[in-house]
Amino acid sequence: MIALLIRDLRLAMRAGGGFGLGLAFFLIVVTLVPFGVGPQSDLLARIAAGILWLGALLACLLSLDRILALDWEDGSLDLLATAPLPMEAIVSIKALAHWLTTGLPLVLFAPVFGLLMNLPEAGYKPLVLSLLLGTPALSVIGTFGAALTVGLKRGGLLLSLLVLPLYVPTLIFGAEMARRGVEGLDITTPMLMLAGITCGTIALLPFASAAVLRVNLR
């Protein structure tokens, strides 16, 4: 399992792996938003938390088809399936590798982007905390979507259509938590709900992803 994780991380880090691509995409979104809504700093401050969450979500979405598609194309997914590792473990590791290469950098760089978006000072801690709690759920749900569409030739657009509705609860609670943090309100309720969604998806969705992947490899 560890070997698989290290292999996936190494593949992502090296050329063509797309490490940092999500981060760059995040930066572009944050750069483009002021062009779209205007540079007034009070307006930006008000929508900063929501935009940062949306940017993180889209950056996550962008890298989803890389989770399984490359392994599917060169046949290593078939080898993994015959390995003495349960399919549930494989998809969990894949999701973890995706989170480490996409979600975690987003969490770490979120304060910098918050600076660009003129995020009020009180908002930084809740924002980073909400992204830290929420992005694992995005990766796990995304792995399910990637497993669903792995056999398709042009699955990219379909993948977005399937995954984005599933992202709704995570986005609602994550953005709500960050917003409440900005306004100095109590963040306990959305934080607990967000953590609950993340724990629930991590515990249950790998079974669905593994079942789907088995069907696709049949």
Add this chain to the structure above:
Amino acid sequence: MNLNALWAYANPKKFIQATDRVLPWISILAVLSLVVGLVWGFFFTPEDYRQGSTVKIIYLHVPSALMAINAWLMMLVTSLVWIVRRHHVSALAARAAAPVGAVMTLIALATGAIWGQPMWGTWWAWDPRLTSFLILFLFYLGYIALWEAIEDDDTAADLTSILCLVGSVFALLSRYAVNFWNQGLHQGASLSLDKEENVADVFYYPLLVCIAGFVLLFIALVFLRTQTEIRARRMRALLARERMG
């Protein structure tokens, strides 16, 4: 009735024979109750003292919203039957119900917008009920798109039924998440089994007839579409055999 006898209709031939027999009756009943319910509702009920004639959109709005949710519920049940017992008719019925459910969702959203414009002064508000219906519509779209995208029938049935199960959980989660996210503009339930909060009797009875009409219409459409799917698949099998021979 012995519930086990129901499984006999998992045989495609039996299913087509049985539905062929009941389909004309269901269709006639559906048309009849829709005509009676809508004419009764539109022309023979008083106008509401505050809403005026716009109240009458309830005869389309409530039944279609009801069917939008129940269609998904039916897809959930048939998907489960496919996963557990692997009856092809069940998977095809789920496939047949999806577009009907999507259209029902769209009707509910559209009639709601038409009613909302004069009553709330806006076509659309980010109200929990409205928002969750929009999300439900997106789920329908994803489900239909996945069916269309996969070539192999059994793979498509497997994948879409798992998507339906996972999607149901997330749809339910979204329903309560949006409640938390925004306060509602939409009124409470118009109908419920405890009679206290129901609409007035003059509107209630034609509404029941309309709901019956929508239910029958849904059943008729699903039967018809499932038959079409079965026949299309049989035709493909025959063509393939001919090419081989």
